[in-house]
Amino acid sequence: MIPPGCARALATAGLLGLLVCAVAAAPVDENTVRAIGADLRCVVCQSLSVADSPSETANQMRGIIRERLAAGDTPEQVKAYFVDKYGLWILLAPPRQGFNLLVWIVPFAGLAAGLVVLALLVRRWTRRPAGGATAPGVAVDEAMRARIHREMNEMNR
Amino acid sequence: MTHAPELGYALTVAALALAVYGCSVSAVGAASGRLALRRSSERAAIGVFVLTTCCILLLVYAFLTFDFSIRYVASNTNRGTPFYYRITALWGALEGSIILWAWMLSVYTLIVVAQYRRRQPEFYPWVLAVMLGIAAFFFLVMTIPAPPFARLTPIPPDGRGLNPLLEDSGMITHPVALYLGFTGFTVPFAFAMAALISGRTGDEWITITRRWTIIAWYFLSLGLLIGGWWSYHVLGWGGYWAWDPVENAAFMPWLTATALLHSVMIQERRRMLKLWNLTLIILTFGLTLFGTFLTRSGIIGSVHAFSQGSVGQFFLAFLALVLLGSFSLLAWRFDRLRGQTQLDSAVSRESAFLLNNVLLLAATFTVFFGTVFPLLSEAVRGVKVSVGAPFFNLVNIPVFLALLFLMGVGPLIAWRRASADNLRRNFLKPVIVGIVAAGVLRLLGIGNALVLLCMALVAFVTVTIALDFFRAVRARRRTAPGWLSAAGGLLLNQNRRYGGFVVHLGILVVALGVAGSQAWSVQTETTLEPGQSVELAGYRVRFDRLAASEESNHFKVTGTFTVANGRDSLAVLAPAKKFYPQEQTPIAYVDYRLGLIEDLYVVLGDFARDGSHATIKVQVNRMVSWLWIGGLILTLGAALAILPDRRRPA
């Protein structure tokens, strides 16, 4: 079910280890590395981020993120470096500009449209006069009213 | 020299022919009213079941006897594959998955024959025609683009072997549960089509298929959760959901099916929304086909993709036929379906369910749009982009939180018109508890706003459920001997309602698991020499030694790590690396210590041959077990909901 290349890479948790304590130069916040990694796509596994993927490639990319942060790059610059090398698809979500703005806007627009349609429909449906015994103003005798009340309570449980 | 490939192929063609015959005969019989044709199609359905079962048995026999003259057997097992995996290898790859689907369809068709031939004479022939027609498509796929019995010449001495990641309990059960869910929706869909074709567009199709929908929904939920469990305990990244295109494709029908489960209640009570419910079942069934299309066409890259060849085109053509055909039927019968929809008030259970539907459909649309956007971008601009977790999480989280809120409101708000009294009685206390819970958690140090909101909503919903249950039991106590029998009687008599509540509780537990694991999990990566330890979140993990061993079809290196919490040694974990001859790189196997609140998770990375050092990744994942517990609760709820009605006639 899983193509050999990706699954193997996915489950291979690093042929070469990364010595966290061996990073020299400026102290790098691991959380920043993870945050940047979470926005980058692991190139050998279609949907995992560089932060999550246990593959060797992701390992190496995390190392490069650390290096660049230690050399003074800002997170934006690190991401821009990867985009230069791989193209826009290395980002796990497209940047919010141009055509790609569509993917960010359309779902919310869809939700808003759905809510508006719902509101309009509900308004139309509640305005229709209700035919039948529940119409207000119809005289109902007391015993009948009490019985209706009781049975409705029963139904509403 | 076996003739299994030819025999299997013959069986497949025969099944195809019989299914096509049964479908046409049933349709003609339905249209003309000739009983004899009806009987003939029933026999065809039985024949299809028998033939498909023979195909499966033949294939399993081939697996068990190492018959490598069949290409599928040779690609998915070798002489070292353990016995039980040789059986489950049946659904390990494309061709086998199709045959499993076809077999499940034939079983369901048989059940439909048995259950409905006497009880639903008007619908039943059309239902049979539709189901046999769908089965015929799958047999067609088995005959042309993806034949499971294709011969392999020359016959190799040994097979390639099963993908090692599939040698796991999760992969034995996940496809089966998922397919039971997918194929389960065929029955309500067939009934809906029968309703449209025959013109009997009343509410019967919904009442008849209620249990089918719940069961299919349940298996789909189970399949998704087991998939998450498999991802979590085998793949080594410590996560359970990656918004992978194929995961999304299985999630979308689940969302629309959930919407359907709720809106049918409006149709049952108020006879409204016929058009909408038919649309929902068509969408749900269509999305199950879309999911299988996505897995097999290779058009969107994915961890799951089997793909190859022209299978994708067959599925797209069929998907087009189904969607265009069923929506055209809908358009044709449009006039009969327009209801006299009236609502008494915008504040009512009907509105709550309608809002539920809008939110679920919005989530479905989001997932769909995000999944196909890379394709759209390439088609329009020629630029490849990726749409992954950051997008899906951002857009879906608000929708799911709103749905959580509705889970508390829906079951208790009155039908038709909720009075201020009704609202106050049912919701004041839960709202207060929710706000207080948020405050308390904030004081306890939880700062993440989304997590706080989620927890507050969970508290709110839990209190609504508890309050309602308590009041109902108390009312029942007047006529029952004791609390326990009152509670038991209540559950059994109103099993639909309380089954639903238990299912909601299950979802709440899953929601807590998701929120907690996303917000509070931590990890680290380090290289250790024997005797050295690493610390994380109060655990100390000490590297003891490496050991190598030879297994039936692979070579294994296991690292032994002792985990301690303060002074006490808690566990010894043994993550391993398995080297399979047919795989290029070794596969890492995690070891973990599961707990109610936190799981300790260790993955073995690189190591020195002489055992002088090993690199490990240690994770402390919190609240993940709640996902699986939620699944168990869901099971109980679904089981309760499908019990036969014991309500005394009103």
Place this chain on the structure above:
Amino acid sequence: MSFPRHAGRWLIPLAVLPVLILLAYGFRTNPRDVPSPLIGKPAAPFSLRAFDGESLSLEALRGRVVVVNFWASWCVPSCYEEAPALERGWLAYKDRGVALIGVNIQDKEEPAKKFLAEFGHTFPNAPDPAGRVSVDYGVYGVPETFFIDRAGRIRFKHVGAITDEVLKRNVDALLAEPA
């Protein structure tokens, strides 16, 4: 409902068509085939130590047509298929101002050397231990081959096992250009 009695309802099935068309378009694309943004851009400099100890640097090769091939010993079968073609290409072009460098990624020394010995490669091969060079070139799988012109710009990228024809065609094209 205010849907027109006849025509409007057929919008429902028609609405499905755009989606189906988009999905059909999907058959023409290959999700694994990603165009490189580096074509036409200056190639990133690298300096590596070959397996035999020699120092390799891209800067030193300026003025020659440079072919950089990324491979791994676990890359079966493609790297094994293309290896003889690379050696043949090297022998044919090495005296014509062309440099060929093999970069071994995500591999261990032993299997890599075994690979080189098996094919008897005479052109320089170096490991890329931390993956810096492979990321610098936007490598996402093996094998991949880059063709760099005399001015140091990446001009072509070939993904997958390379053949004699592709090698010849690209190198000839770059050799034909004025220095």
